[in-house]
Amino acid sequence: MSKISQQLLSGTSKAAGAPAALALEDGAVFYGTACAAAGEAFGEICFNTSLEGYLEVATDPSYAGQIITMTYPQIGNYGVNPEDAQSAAPALRGLVVRDMCTTPSNWRSKLSLHEFLRQHNVVAIEGVDTRALVRHVRDHGAQRAIISTLDLSKESLLAKVRASESLVGQNLAATVSCSKPFTHGIVDLPESHAFAQAPAPAPRFKVVAYDCGVKRSILDGLVRAGCDVTCVPWDTPAERVLQQAPDGVFLSNGPGDPEAVEGTYSQVEKLLGKVPVFGICLGHQMMCKAAGADIEKLKFGHRGGNHPVMNLRTRRVEITAQNHGFGLLFPSLGPLVPELSGGFKGHEDDLRFWVRAGIAPVVQNERFGRIQLTHVNLNDGTAEGIAFLDIPAFSVQYHPEANPGPTDAHYLFTAFARLMEGREDYLDIDIAADRLAGWKFGAEGACEEACNA
Numbered sequence: 035m036s037k038i039s040q041q042l043l044s045g046t047s048k049a050a051g052a053p054a055a056l057a058l059e060d061g062a063v064f065y066g067t068a069c070a071a072a073g074e075a076f077g078e079i080c081f082n083t084s085l086e087g088y089l090e091v092a093t094d095p096s097y098a099g100q101i102i103t104m105t106y107p108q109i110g111n112y113g114v115n116p117e118d119a120q121s122a123a124p125a126l127r128g129l130v131v132r133d134m135c136t137t138p139s140n141w142r143s144k145l146s147l148h149e150f151l152r153q154h155n156v157v158a159i160e161g162v163d164t165r166a167l168v169r170h171v172r173d174h175g176a177q178r179a180i181i182s183t184l185d186l187s188k189e190s191l192l193a194k195v196r197a198s199e200s201l202v203g204q205n206l207a208a209t210v211s212c213s214k215p216f217t218h219g220i221v222d223l224p225e226s227h228a229f230a231q232a233p234a235p236a237p238r239f240k241v242v243a244y245d246c247g248v249k250r251s252i253l254d255g256l257v258r259a260g261c262d263v264t265c266v267p268w269d270t271p272a273e274r275v276l277q278q279a280p281d282g283v284f285l286s287n288g289p290g291d292p293e294a295v296e297g298t299y300s301q302v303e304k305l306l307g308k309v310p311v312f313g314i315c316l317g318h319q320m321m322c323k324a325a326g327a328d329i330e331k332l333k334f335g336h337r338g339g340n341h342p343v344m345n346l347r348t349r350r351v352e353i354t355a356q357n358h359g360f361g362l363l364f365p366s367l368g369p370l371v372p373e374l375s376g377g378f379k380g381h382e383d384d385l386r387f388w389v390r391a392g393i394a395p396v397v398q399n400e401r402f403g404r405i406q407l408t409h410v411n412l413n414d415g416t417a418e419g420i421a422f423l424d425i426p427a428f429s430v431q432y433h434p435e436a437n438p439g440p441t442d443a444h445y446l447f448t449a450f451a452r453l454m455e456g457r458e459d460y461l462d463i464d465i466a467a468d469r470l471a472g473w474k475f476g477a478e479g480a481c482e483e484a485c486n487a
């Protein structure tokens with residue numbers, strides 16, 4: 035920090051933190067200062083490149099079992115507002131930041147981030163060169179890590195981290211799912227919020243949502259699309275879901291290794307073809323597993339708010355919010371159907387081939403018939419979305435609810451509503467118009483007024 039900024043911030047210095055260390059299983063050790071709870075935390079080290087939204091990240095249940103590094107250098111500067119939380123309590127194991135701001139300034143802030151984390155017993159470290167750490171993780175991959183405020187000995191930390199449990203193979207969805215069904219309602223923000231979303235419409239669809247660690251904003255997105263949502267535990271038998279005669283089933287995001295969540299995907303296999311299904315992130319992986327696909331562990335995952343994805347059906351690019359460490363191997367869903375894949379017979383590993391070719395390829399899946407690749411990540415050519423052509427079902431690997439992140443992909447909630455209406459063109463939506471319609475100013479044409487004022 036420059037001398038001038040130091041002077042500007044004089045009187046806002048932080049309570050002196052105890053020394054702390056972050057050690058990675060490959061031997062890299064970073065030293066810094068404790069800035070939340072004291073103790074030791076084990077988890078998979080990963081990084082999120084969002085410029086804001088640290089509270090939504092900290093409370094996203096999909097981060098269970100992980101230590102998150104925020105790449106934005108100052109974290110905590112606008113405090114914590116419980117209305118933005120994605121679940122009742124933080125799910126991440128630990129947080130790594132360059133600089134923890136302990137004197138937040140924002141009219142909505144109720145608490146500082148470091149105090150919020152401390153109250154929830156989350157260990158955090160600041161003063162780490164997060165650029166060096168992120169480069170290290172990008173080069174050497176996601177791995178086990180420990181943050182300690184109790185032990186600074188490199189040897190001892192490495193021994194502990196190497197003895198800790200890996201995230202691979204762990205069913206963490208079971209640890210963050212609800213234990214009994216609940217219904218979800220939303221509270222509309224007051225008129226004084228100039229950019230508030232439009233009020234939720236009256237429910238038209240009865241939706242059962244598998245809760246593998248669902249984010250609150252995803253449930254809000256479903257309610258705003260006209261769904262009456264009942265969440266059920268991650269391993270609820272398909273028969274019990276079908277007994278409720280829902281118009282649709284939703285599969286939520288969630289933490290950990292998708293291979294280990296057989297309790298969900300074995301049920302999804304029984305639901306596909308019987309009821310319209312929509313899945314997000316872990317929910318997408320559950321659909322893929324139900325169709326017999328292979329899932330790969332990505333080297334360091336996608337976590338942030340600026341991941342470009344092309345919708346191959348519309349050829350529009352969406353800037354998306356992402357948070358995942360595993361991904362579908364599209365070729366494992368089945369052989370290509372050349373007539374529906376521009377005449378191509380051979381699979382490509384880098385799916386940007388289809389972006390260049392201008393084709394949304396289709397495979398023949400043994401269990402569920404034809405499946406189309408609908409979305410591709412433009413950064414690394416991985417699969418980001420699929421649509422089943424012979425049964426009513428589709429899913430995306432990224433996060434249309436954003437929170438934090440851009441809302442380009444909000445249209446996918448509308449698409450689910452259209453799927454439940456039985457529309458064949460359910461995915462072919464003008465995404466800009468859909469996005470505007472979701473906001474109070476958009477609904478009333480006040481957007482133009484505001485722009486002209």
Ligand SMILES: NC(=O)CC[C@H](N)C(=O)O
Pocket residue numbers: 096286287288289290291292314315316317357358359360361
């Ligand atoms: N946000 C999610 O649902 C993440 C899914 C899964 N745990 C992954 O890391 O790939």
